Amino acid sequence: MHTFTRWTVLLSMCAGAFCADVPPPLKIQQSQLANGLKIVLAEDRSRPVANLQVWYHVGSKDEKTGRTGFAHLFEHMMFRGSANVGPEEHMRLVREAGGNVNAYTNFDMTVYWETFPSNYLERMLWLEADRLASLDVSEANFKKEREVVKEERRLRYENPPYGTLVEHVLKNTFTTYPYKHSPIGSMEDLNSATIADVKAFHDLYYVPNNATLVLVGDFDAKEALALIEKQFAKIPKGKPIPRVTAVEPAQTAGREVTVKDKKAPLDAVVTAYHLPPMGHPDSYALDIASSILSSGQSSRLYKRLVYEEQSALGAQGQSLFLEGPSIFFGFAIANQGKNIKEIATSLEFTFNEMGEKAVLDEELTKAKNQSIAGFITGREGVQSKADFLGRCAVLLGDPQRYNSELAKYQAVTAADIQRVVKKYLAKSNQTKVFIAPDTGAAKPEAK
Incomplete structure (x- = not known):
């Protein structure tokens, strides 16, 4: 898994303040299913590949006090199997098709993606729909992935020099807004989390009305919409999503x-x-x-x-x-x-x-x-x-x-x-x- 990083910059592509070969505007189509799933499509027929992304509008800022790290935990849990897909089978089925698969978590969102030969589009849609509808949020899976996340925290934050620096910056810069904690979560909160807490988080945020499906690549938009509806339309809509209402007060002194x-x-x-x-x-x-x-x-x-x-x-x-x-x-x-x-x-x-x-x-x-x-x-x-x-x-x-x-x-x-x-x-x-x-x-x- 990886966290969001900034785009790679290639200065050699520009000779002055403006580039001569700025690409033409992307033709974007939008739709929405009755269950609230938003759909964004952009055809690109230049190569026989496509990229599918499902954006869940939930990140670390949506976590409750004392329950940090849940958004990132689900970045891992989402590969532990669903009703028709076994543990790690999602990755295997994508890679067998010649594709790549991964996910990342941020303060604001969690994103799951596949890049694949475009003739495998229906398989990829089926995989994403299956785990949205029936993720295996079992205690065994939770405990296993919690240990993986704790080890990730040790390796990336607690062991390297200055590894917790960003956490100190966030904690001291934000006074009320829930960007005060990082997406990895605290060791104490991970240790105290229960399966009931984890299921409640999943059931609230991993629903069609909190998701946006983005598809770019080699496909016919009309056919793609039909496949999306076939795979996702029957998944029930969730409860209304609570959004962060906290306001960070203006800082008036250093x-x-x-x-x-x-x-x-x-x-x-x-x-x-x-x-x-x-x-x-x-x-x-x-x-x-x-x-x-x-x-x-x-x-x-x-x-x-x-x-x-x-x-x-x-x-x-x-x-x-x-x-x-x-x-x-x-x-x-x-x-x-x-x-x-x-x-x-x-x-x-x-x-x-x-x-x-x-x-x-x-x-x-x-x-x-x-x-x-x-x-x-x-x-x-x-x-x-x-x-x-x-x-x-x-x-x-x-x-x-x-x-x-x-x-x-x-x-x-x-x-x-x-x-x-x-x-x-x-x-x-x-x-x-x-x-x-x-x-x-x-x-x-x-x-």
Whole structure:
């Protein structure tokens, strides 16, 4: 399984601020079954392949306090078998057809996908419908996958240096909104979860009226709709889906916290800022500003802290745009013997500078090229098309935005960037998290 990652950027595809061979608009068809299942189709007859995705509009933000990690747990549980498919048989049947299969979980959604030769479309629809209708949520499967998730948490979060850094950032940046915890969940919550809790979560969120089926590739739309109705129409509609109503209050003063990390060899700092949700008019300029500030070794942050001052071993950042309130963060690891507070000041200065002075033309051109190239590479294959189409349909609320997002990046100006940086990357909107090596005795790890 894998978590969502940013598109790969191919700068070589763009020669200037605009690309000559921007692909034509995607022809998108929408439908909905009586049970609430939303359907988004886009034909691409260039190759005899297709990508099927089922997006469940449930992520870690929908989990109750004390019951974290459930959305990610079901990313694993969904491969443990259903009424007509045995454990791990779903994967075998896809791969026997020459296809690939996987899933990923985010704060806002859980996605299951298959890429396959298009003549196997009905098999793939049958597999997805069978586990939607009759997933085997047994205690044995739950306990087995819980141990898998706990081991994943140990390997990815608790054992690596700075592995829990993002969790500390989320916990201290968000005060009320349920992005406070990461999708992996806590060890304590996983240990205390019961089969009754897990079944209740499944029965509420894994229903047709909380799902969007996205299909891109080599098929006839009319025939595909008939097959979808054949496989999914009889699955009963679920209860109305409760949506998150929490509101993250505006931050009015900077916050600072220091946490100990027994695995961290050197001091580190993260400076985080609240941003508006994905799709907000300011999000496009903020995303480009993030690229200029912190993306790669040519970014302002890396050049200042690593090359010029030589105070940091590494420095990077990212804008994390979500369905709800979002964040930007910059991160630096101190060089041996360097003062982490001074590094934090320099990091903050780098951000403030962009709010005071317009970005250079070459910086803006490069960052816009990265965004444009990302859109182009994101439209090359059926899977990448379906990924973005699903994101537009589920998180932005309209699959037709697939065809209009690129223009919003192209329209960003240097003045836009200066304005949004000054507005959002302000000290009053800032949370600093210092990571300090813990030289004390290690505490026993939760089992």
